Amino acid sequence: MLRIGEMGEKVDLPAQTIRYYERMGLLPKPERASNGYRLYQEPDVRRLRFIRSARALDFSLDDIQEILDLRDHGTAPCRVVMGLMARQIDANDQRIRELTRLRAELTRLHKTGLRMPEDVQMKILIATGRRPNTEGLGLDEAGVELGSRGQILVDAGLRTSNPDAYAAGDVLDRDMFVYVAAHGGMLAVENALTGAGRKYDAGYIPRITFTDPQIASAGVTEAQARQQGHEVEVSTLPMDVVPRALVGRDTRGFIKLVVDGAAVRLLGAHILAPEAGEIIQTAALAIRFGLPVSELRGTMFPYLTNSGGLKLAVVALGKDIAMLSCCAG
Numbered sequence: 001m002l003r004i005g006e007m008g009e010k011v012d013l014p015a016q017t018i019r020y021y022e023r024m025g026l027l028p029k030p031e032r033a034s035n036g037y038r039l040y041q042e043p044d045v046r047r048l049r050f051i052r053s054a055r056a057l058d059f060s061l062d063d064i065q066e067i068l069d070l071r072d073h074g075t076a077p078c079r080v081v082m083g084l085m086a087r088q089i090d091a092n093d094q095r096i097r098e099l100t101r102l103r104a105e106l107t108r109l110h111k112t113g114l115r116m117p118e119d120v121q122m123k124i125l126i127a128t129g130r131r132p133n134t135e136g137l138g139l140d141e142a143g144v145e146l147g148s149r150g151q152i153l154v155d156a157g158l159r160t161s162n163p164d165a166y167a168a169g170d171v172l173d174r175d176m177f178v179y180v181a182a183h184g185g186m187l188a189v190e191n192a193l194t195g196a197g198r199k200y201d202a203g204y205i206p207r208i209t210f211t212d213p214q215i216a217s218a219g220v221t222e223a224q225a226r227q228q229g230h231e232v233e234v235s236t237l238p239m240d241v242v243p244r245a246l247v248g249r250d251t252r253g254f255i256k257l258v259v260d261g262a263a264v265r266l267l268g269a270h271i272l273a274p275e276a277g278e279i280i281q282t283a284a285l286a287i288r289f290g291l292p293v294s295e296l297r298g299t300m301f302p303y304l305t306n307s308g309g310l311k312l313a314v315v316a317l318g319k320d321i322a323m324l325s326c327c328a329g
């Protein structure tokens with residue numbers, strides 16, 4: 001006999017979910033001990049595992065009820081179908097167990113501050129490593145110079161040390177994004193075929209990390225701007241003053257703008273917020289075209305959008321954000 005907590009540990013489900021399945025008739029009513037505890041039996045554990053896996057495979061509660069009824073009273077053909085479904089569910093169960101183990105391990109490590117075990121490190125390292133694959137292409141014979149990591153070295157127009165050869169994309173070992181590769185490819189072709197001499201401008205490249213909330217950046221950070229000798233002004237606007245974030249009940253994050261105080265132009269924008277990736281492009285355009293901050297301030301942004309937060313951050317430059325109007329016109 002198992003108490004509900006013990007049962008929950010075995011199947012990795014909270015007690016309230018087990019009670020819910022019980023209320024929905026998917027589990028038989030448990031016995032009651034004299035002290036009022038619900039007491040479950042070993043077959044209930046298997047039944048619960050089955051329910052949990054079926055839910056993870058998006059089976060509805062009605063479908064699960066039907067499957068369980070078939071299992072309890074099924075005819076032979078039904079058992080064959082059941083066997084096939086059980087195999088699918090078992091495979092899923094295996095994955096759930098692995099994820100549960102990993103989650104428990106990471107929680108334990110987080111609590112103890114210990115290093116990650118080898119297998120976890122391996123998984124993360126495999127996911128993060130990228131390098132140019134230029135060996136064996138005969139680039140040396142072609143007179144194309146490589147850097148220390150095997151990357152192809154190019155000038156501002158993406159021309160290599162061989163004047164007839166151009167390169168673009170990840171093989172340059174920088175700005176590794178698909179839209180950068182596409183843009184660089186077009187630019188390299190144009191320069192190679194028409195001699196247009198267009199320059200590759202990496203200074204405004206918008207970058208997004210698809211976490212929750214998202215992280216998006218364009219241009220330089222505050223520290224980089226100072227290193228470059230700019231007279232830096234910064235505006236940091238918490239999302240809890242952005243009307244869109246308030247009505248969407250998700251006020252996590254902030255918008256930080258880095259401005260050249262002398263030229264009064266935007267140098268960088270860094271946003272941690274839901275849909276930050278949708279906001280950043282406006283800032284990237286302003287950085288690319290050196291738009292004066294006064295022009296940004298004088299541009300209408302639609303109300304109840306997160307990108308309206310960008311306008312608020314501009315208006316907030318050198319001001320107390322508590323004094324801002326909601327619509328910051």
Ligand SMILES: Cc1cc2nc3c(=O)[nH]c(=O)nc-3n(C[C@H](O)[C@H](O)[C@H](O)COP(=O)(O)OP(=O)(O)OC[C@H]3O[C@@H](n4cnc5c(N)ncnc54)[C@H](O)[C@@H]3O)c2cc1C
Nearest residue numbers: 133134135136137168169170171175176177178179180181
């Ligand atoms: C997991 C993952 C997720 C990503 N997500 C995003 C994203 O969300 N947004 C984004 O903008 N970017 C993303 N990227 C980056 C994006 O995929 C790359 O920046 C982009 O594909 C680079 O394009 P490329 O043409 O330079 O190189 P690739 O797309 O890598 O193309 C290079 C081609 O050359 C071939 N090749 C390599 N070596 C040789 C050789 N020696 N001989 C012959 N052929 C060779 C390869 O097989 C490949 O087909 C992601 C990358 C990864 C790995």
